[in-house]
Amino acid sequence: MKHTYAGAGVNINAADRTKARLKDIVRTTFRPEVMTDIGHFGGMFRVPEGFKQPVLVSSVDGVGTKLKVAAAFGRFDTVGQDLVNHCVNDILCCGALPLFFLDYIAMGRLVPERVEVLVQGLATACKAQNCALVGGETAEMPGIYRGDDFDLAGTIIGVVEQGSILDGRSILPGDAVFGLSSSGLHTNGFSLARKVLARVPLDRHVPQLGTTLGDALLQIHCCYLPALKPALPLLKGLAHLTGGGFEGNIPRVLPDGTAVRLQRGSWPVPQIFRLIQEKGKVDESEMYRVFNMGIGMVAICAAKRADELLAKVPEARRIGEVVQAGEKGKPRVIFD
Amino acid sequence: MKHTYAGAGVNINAADRTKARLKDIVRTTFRPEVMTDIGHFGGMFRVPEGFKQPVLVSSVDGVGTKLKVAAAFGRFDTVGQDLVNHCVNDILCCGALPLFFLDYIAMGRLVPERVEVLVQGLATACKAQNCALVGGETAEMPGIYRGDDFDLAGTIIGVVEQGSILDGRSILPGDAVFGLSSSGLHTNGFSLARKVLARVPLDRHVPQLGTTLGDALLQIHCCYLPALKPALPLLKGLAHLTGGGFEGNIPRVLPDGTAVRLQRGSWPVPQIFRLIQEKGKVDESEMYRVFNMGIGMVAICAAKRADELLAKVPEARRIGEVVQAGEKGKPRVIFD
Numbered sequence: 001m002k003h004t005y006a007g008a009g010v011n012i013n014a015a016d017r018t019k020a021r022l023k024d025i026v027r028t029t030f031r032p033e034v035m036t037d038i039g040h041f042g043g044m045f046r047v048p049e050g051f052k053q054p055v056l057v058s059s060v061d062g063v064g065t066k067l068k069v070a071a072a073f074g075r076f077d078t079v080g081q082d083l084v085n086h087c088v089n090d091i092l093c094c095g096a097l098p099l100f101f102l103d104y105i106a107m108g109r110l111v112p113e114r115v116e117v118l119v120q121g122l123a124t125a126c127k128a129q130n131c132a133l134v135g136g137e138t139a140e141m142p143g144i145y146r147g148d149d150f151d152l153a154g155t156i157i158g159v160v161e162q163g164s165i166l167d168g169r170s171i172l173p174g175d176a177v178f179g180l181s182s183s184g185l186h187t188n189g190f191s192l193a194r195k196v197l198a199r200v201p202l203d204r205h206v207p208q209l210g211t212t213l214g215d216a217l218l219q220i221h222c223c224y225l226p227a228l229k230p231a232l233p234l235l236k237g238l239a240h241l242t243g244g245g246f247e248g249n250i251p252r253v254l255p256d257g258t259a260v261r262l263q264r265g266s267w268p269v270p271q272i273f274r275l276i277q278e279k280g281k282v283d284e285s286e287m288y289r290v291f292n293m294g295i296g297m298v299a300i301c302a303a304k305r306a307d308e309l310l311a312k313v314p315e316a317r318r319i320g321e322v323v324q325a326g327e328k329g330k331p332r333v334i335f336d
Numbered sequence: 337m338k339h340t341y342a343g344a345g346v347n348i349n350a351a352d353r354t355k356a357r358l359k360d361i362v363r364t365t366f367r368p369e370v371m372t373d374i375g376h377f378g379g380m381f382r383v384p385e386g387f388k389q390p391v392l393v394s395s396v397d398g399v400g401t402k403l404k405v406a407a408a409f410g411r412f413d414t415v416g417q418d419l420v421n422h423c424v425n426d427i428l429c430c431g432a433l434p435l436f437f438l439d440y441i442a443m444g445r446l447v448p449e450r451v452e453v454l455v456q457g458l459a460t461a462c463k464a465q466n467c468a469l470v471g472g473e474t475a476e477m478p479g480i481y482r483g484d485d486f487d488l489a490g491t492i493i494g495v496v497e498q499g500s501i502l503d504g505r506s507i508l509p510g511d512a513v514f515g516l517s518s519s520g521l522h523t524n525g526f527s528l529a530r531k532v533l534a535r536v537p538l539d540r541h542v543p544q545l546g547t548t549l550g551d552a553l554l555q556i557h558c559c560y561l562p563a564l565k566p567a568l569p570l571l572k573g574l575a576h577l578t579g580g581g582f583e584g585n586i587p588r589v590l591p592d593g594t595a596v597r598l599q600r601g602s603w604p605v606p607q608i609f610r611l612i613q614e615k616g617k618v619d620e621s622e623m624y625r626v627f628n629m630g631i632g633m634v635a636i637c638a639a640k641r642a643d644e645l646l647a648k649v650p651e652a653r654r655i656g657e658v659v660q661a662g663e664k665g666k667p668r669v670i671f672d
Contacts, residue, residue, distance in 0.1 A: 015579075035391060035501075040588060041429035041576055042393040046498065047383055055371060056392075057378040060438040060491065062475045093377035102396040104440060104489040137489065139398040142527055144487065149480050153440040153473065155396065155491035162382070165371075191478055240377055243351075252376060 018112040018138060022119050029126040029133040033099070036134070043134030045100050045157075053162035057096035061086050062153040064243075065190040066218070071148045073202045073214035076114060079152055080121025082187050085223035086242065087156035088129050089297060092225055093238040093253065095166035096158035098131035103154040105138045108145035118152060129225055131156065168237030168253030168300070175236060175322040176306040177260055180227060180315060182296030184219035184272050188243045189290045193217065196280030208271050216272045224297045231312040237300040241292040246333045248289065250298055254322075254331035260298075261334045262320035269294045288335070295319065354448040354474060358455050365462040365469040369435070372470070379470030381436050381493075389498035393432035397422050398489040400579075401526040402554070407484045409538045409550035412450060415488055416457025418523050421559035422578065423492035424465050425633060428561055429574040429589065431502035432494035434467035439490040441474045444481035454488060465561055467492065504573030504589030504636070511572060511658040512642040513596055516563060516651060518632030520555035520608050524579045525627045529553065532616030544607050552608045560633045567648040573636040577628040582669045584625065586634055590658075590667035596634075597670045598656035605630045624671070631655065 035044035047054060063070075063079050063086075070079045080103075088098050103122050105115055115138055126133045145151070160166075185193060200206070202214030209216045228238070237253040250260050273294065277287050287293060299316060301309050310316060325331060371380035383390060399406075399415050399422075406415045416439075424434050439458050441451055451474055462469045481487070496502075521529060536542070538550035545552045564574070573589040586596050609630065613623050623629060635652060637645050646652060661667060 040503070041574075042395045042427040042432060042494070044430060044496075044501070045392045045394070047387075047390045047392060051383075054383045056381045056383060056436075056493070058381070058436065058438055058471055058493065059378045060440050060471050060473045062440060062442060062473055062477075064475060065477050065479055067477075068479055091378040094380060096378060100392075100394065102394055102491050104396050104398060104491075106398060106487055106489070135394055135396050135491075137396045137398055139400060139489075140527075141398075141401050141403075141487070143401055143404055143530075144485050145480070146482075151442055151477070151480060151487055153442070153475075153489060155438050155440075155471075157392070157394065157493060158378070160380075165380070167376070191476075194479070238377075 014110050014112055015138065018110065018115050021112060021116050025119055025123045026133040029123050029131065031130060031132045034132045034134060043100065043102065045132065045134055048159060051159065051161055054159050055162050055165060057091045057094045057158045057160055058155060059087050059090040060153065060155040061090065062151065063187050065194060066187050067150065067152060068194060069190060069202065069214065069217050073218060075218055076117040077121045078218055078220050080118050081125040082221040083152060083154045084122055084125035084129065084131065085221040086187050087154055088131065088223050088225050089240040091156055091158040092228060093166065093240050094160060095164050095232055096160035098129050098156055098158045100132040100134045101126050101154055101156050102135040103152070105136065105150065105152055106141050106145060107150040108142050110138065110140040122154065125223065129223060166235060166238055169255055171236045171255055171258055171300055171322055173258060173322050173324045174303055175300050176303045176318060177262065177320040177322060178299045178309065178316040179267055179295035179319040180224055180297040180299065182292045182294055183222045184216060184270060186221040186292055186296055188292065192290055193276050196276050206275065208275055222296050227313050227315055228299065231309055234301050234305050234309050235299055236302065239298040241296055241298065245289045245291055250333050251331035256331065257325050257329050259323050259325040259332045259334055260320055261323045261336060263336045266319045267294055267317050350446050350448055351474065354446065354451050357448060357452050361455055361459045362469040365459050365467065367466060367468045370468045370470060379436065379438065381468065381470055384495060387495065387497055390495050391498050391501060393427040393430045393494045393496055394491060395423050395426040396489065396491040397426065398487065399523050401530060402523050403486065403488060404530060405526060405538065405550065405553050409554060411554055412453040413457045414554055414556050416454050417461040418557040419488060419490045420458055420461035420465070420467065421557040422523050423490055424467065424559050424561050425576040427492055427494040428564060429502065429576050430496060431500050431568055432496035434465050434492055434494045436468040436470045437462050437490055437492050438471040439488070441472065441486065441488050442477050442481060443486040444478050444483065446474065446476040458490070461559065465559060502571060502574055505591055507572045507591055507594055507636055507658055509594060509658050509660045510639055511636050512639045512654060513598065513656040513658060514635045514645065514652040515603055515631035515655040516560055516633040516635065518628045518630055519558045520552060520606060522557040522628055522632055528626055529612050532612050542611065544611055558632050563649050563651055564635065567645055570637050570641050570645050570648070571635055572638065575634040577632055577634065581625045581627055586669050587667035592667065593661050593665050595659050595661040595668045595670055596656055597659045597672060599672045602655045603630055603653050
């Protein structure tokens with residue numbers, strides 16, 4: 001038998017056609033610092049001027065098994081936005097603004113139209129946050145990904161002035177803790193959500209949710225950059241509530257000896273979380289360890305600047321305060 | 337039935353233990369510009385000083401289905417090196433030197449020991465090329481990856497002085513073309529190789545190869561930075577022979593109106609390629625379109641500087657020259 005590369009499941013021509021389609025899409029995201037089209041061996045981006053000591057802040061993320069829900073529901077234009085927004089939020093926690101992004105898409109069989117829709121999602125979110133999509137890899141991996149399965153990951157590079165890095169070091173007992181609403185699960189907790197809700201069809205309208213289950217689960221991960229950018233100079237710390245929920249993320253920005261005390265009930269918990277909790281009989285504490293429970297980003301500032309913060313970020317909601325960590329001293333989250 | 341996150345296939349405690357093990361490994365790669373340990377929301381890296389106009393050069397890649405061979409052969413310490421070296425070579429084609437790297441590892445079930453070996457491979461190659469491993473995402477995705485299947489991708493960020501960017505623009509007919517030997521398949525063509533060689537056990541010693549099939553296939557992707565760094569000022573263009581082989585990669589750095597004429601036979605083709613070709617009855621032209629056939633990197637310089645290049649890069653081998661592209665004018669590769 002005679003083999004060709006295409007016969008072994010990898011189609012170089014399809015890959016070439018895909019690249020051509022993507023070129024026009026990614027070009028919409030370019031900023032003046034971008035020096036290349038895609039196609040050369042690396043994406044080129046001039047370090048922006050005007051910084052005394054620029055620090056590059058980078059983060060890599062995936063979308064997790066939210067991809068399985070997207071595939072099952074046949075909606076591929078939103079997961080790219082989830083991914084970019086997730087990454088933008090992560091570097092925002094260091095005080096950084098986005099510069100550029102690179103994506104990785106892997107499938108069992110390359111479907112150019114599918115890749116195009118995924119990249120369109122990435123480009124939409126990149127453009128909205130002034131982030132250039134300078135590179136990407138589309139890998140065709142027969143034997144690893146089956147059927148419609150695929151993976152989508154990405155890396156963001158941003159920049160912050162060294163003197164403006166947000167690292168939580170100045171956080172003190174008495175500081176005010178604010179929360180910004182999430183749009184739903186964002187990109188975390190899907191393995192549990194999928195297991196618990198496996199028997200509910202994604203296209204079924206769920207009265208408790210006011211929408212279909214698929215629509216509720218695929219709500220796009222919020223990007224907090226537009227809301228928080230004007231308030232960055234006021235802030236002492238930001239924590240993006242991703243995998244690990246409250247306890248897994250807030251302590252990452254707390255200095256030793258401090259803890260955060262949150263008033264449960266000071267914000268509304270979206271119905272999608274209640275649905276998961278009820279259907280799965282999940283402990284309340286486990287819910288707060290896995291999910292964001294309606295708070296996608298936590299912002300901390302001095303109590304005396306709280307009014308100023310609320311004036312600049314009217315969507316922020318006061319949900320607690322910084323306290324002393326007590327005897328053990330390890331940063332943690334205490335729920336009232 | 338009561339659900340916990342661990343019961344749904346995602347183990348946050350295992351993820352935490354893994355992070356702790358990785359911390360010590362990645363720290364060995366840190367350069368003075370690195371400003372954070374892992375754990376915060378982004379990796380921080382000071383833009384190096386001493387550049388007039390620094391340009392960031394980035395690239396994202398995966399390892400492709402070489403991962404399937406690694407998993408089947410039970411060898412997980414080399415694919416990380418493949419990935420980093422691949423990325424280093426890509427940005428080297430723009431004249432850039434590495435700054436930092438971020439990885440993405442996805443598995444069906446998180447096995448901390450497995451992740452540790454993979455990251456050790458990444459760190460080994462990063463350290464060798466003075467590239468800091470500043471971030472990584474380890475995603476546990478039950479339902480997408482089955483059994484021992486996993487995926488590994490990474491993004492590199494490097495820097496080049498704007499005036500020293502290597503873009504092939506000055507390449508002219510008459511220029512000399514050099515090749516640097518590959519160590520084997522590097523990270524391309526594995527879907528075809530696996531299909532053709534499916535019946536040969538990986539642990540079988542193959543006399544034609546002088547080693548086991550597994551050892552031959554898993555030879556680590558060469559890194560050409562140490563060899564080529566001293567010669568960068570002499571070069572007009574570099575092409576890394578990855579997916580698409582000669583025709584897919586060399587034209588990426590050629591200006592319109594030029595072509596590269598290569599003398600087949602001017603370099604030895606490693607036996608692994610002959611084995612694949614014979615077993616699969618693959619056309620010679622298809623072989624050169626899919627595989628690197630023994631040349632991992634192509635370097636182009638002015639003919640009058642060829643001796644100087646050979647003095648600085650003794651392992652380079654003259655394999656052809658730049659010619660006029662002829663009537664159609666599209667950059668291409670012509671084999672004698």
